[in-house]
Amino acid sequence: MDRILVTPILFAFGFISFTGIQSQPGHPINIVNITNNEGIQNATRFAMSAYNNQTNDIFVFKVKRFNNATVQVVKGYKYVVEAVIGRTTCRKGKPFNFKDCPFQPKPPLNREFVCYYTVWSIPWEKKWILLSLKCQ
Ligand SMILES: *[C@@H]1O[C@H](CO)[C@@H](O)[C@H](O)[C@H]1NC(C)=O
Numbered sequence: 001m002d003r004i005l006v007t008p009i010l011f012a013f014g015f016i017s018f019t020g021i022q023s024q025p026g027h028p029i030n031i032v033n034i035t036n037n038e039g040i041q042n043a044t045r046f047a048m049s050a051y052n053n054q055t056n057d058i059f060v061f062k063v064k065r066f067n068n069a070t071v072q073v074v075k076g077y078k079y080v081v082e083a084v085i086g087r088t089t090c091r092k093g094k095p096f097n098f099k100d101c102p103f104q105p106k107p108p109l110n111r112e113f114v115c116y117y118t119v120w121s122i123p124w125e126k127k128w129i130l131l132s133l134k135c136q
């Protein structure tokens with residue numbers, strides 16, 4: 001749905017920078033309705049997949065709630081997100097769908113962390129790049 005509307009605009013940006021004419025990166029825009037933002041959802045899936053790959057917890061973590069998020073046009077989209085993540089009951093090593101992974105209900109397994117991640121998406125190259133990821 002989005003694609004039809006968004007792609008030509010992004011192509012225009014790509015074209016402008018490709019021809020050497022200065023392209024103006026936009027300012028970061030605060031996303032109000034984070035849960036319904038497809039770009040943030042994609043960026044989050046990507047960041048959480050990287051997080052789960054890098055940690056040696058036996059369970060999968062996923063986002064519990066978003067604190068805030070911005071999007072900025074820079075040869076694509078740069079998403080900056082702050083979110084609270086929690087440990088789910090899904091074990092790593094098996095295919096899973098984040099949607100079907102409930103959070104751990106009880107201590108001591110119901111851990112939470114605050115994560116900050118920056119994901120850069122270049123839709124016309126089908127590229128997703130994790131620029132930073134920090135959870136504490
Ligand atoms: C967020 O978006 C959804 C669907 O587009 C809508 O139903 C909901 O009311 C929105 N929430 C806010 C706080 O704008």
Ligand SMILES: *[C@@H]1O[C@H](CO)[C@@H](O)[C@H](O)[C@H]1NC(C)=O
Nearest residue numbers: 002003038039040042121123
């Ligand atoms: C989100 O990901 C889906 C599936 O890969 C893709 O079709 C869609 O264009 C993406 N949207 C955004 C805004 O990144």
Ligand SMILES: *[C@@H]1O[C@H](CO)[C@@H](O)[C@H](O)[C@H]1NC(C)=O
Nearest residue numbers: 046047048049050051052053
């Ligand atoms: C996580 O690991 C899986 C399996 O090795 C891989 O397919 C996937 O691309 C990785 N995700 C990220 C974001 O690194």
Ligand SMILES: *[C@@H]1O[C@H](CO)[C@@H](O)[C@H](O)[C@H]1NC(C)=O
Nearest residue numbers: 066067068069070081082083
């Ligand atoms: C994001 O939300 C957290 C928690 O509500 C808050 O502490 C932080 O200052 C916010 N950051 C920005 C950039 O708005």
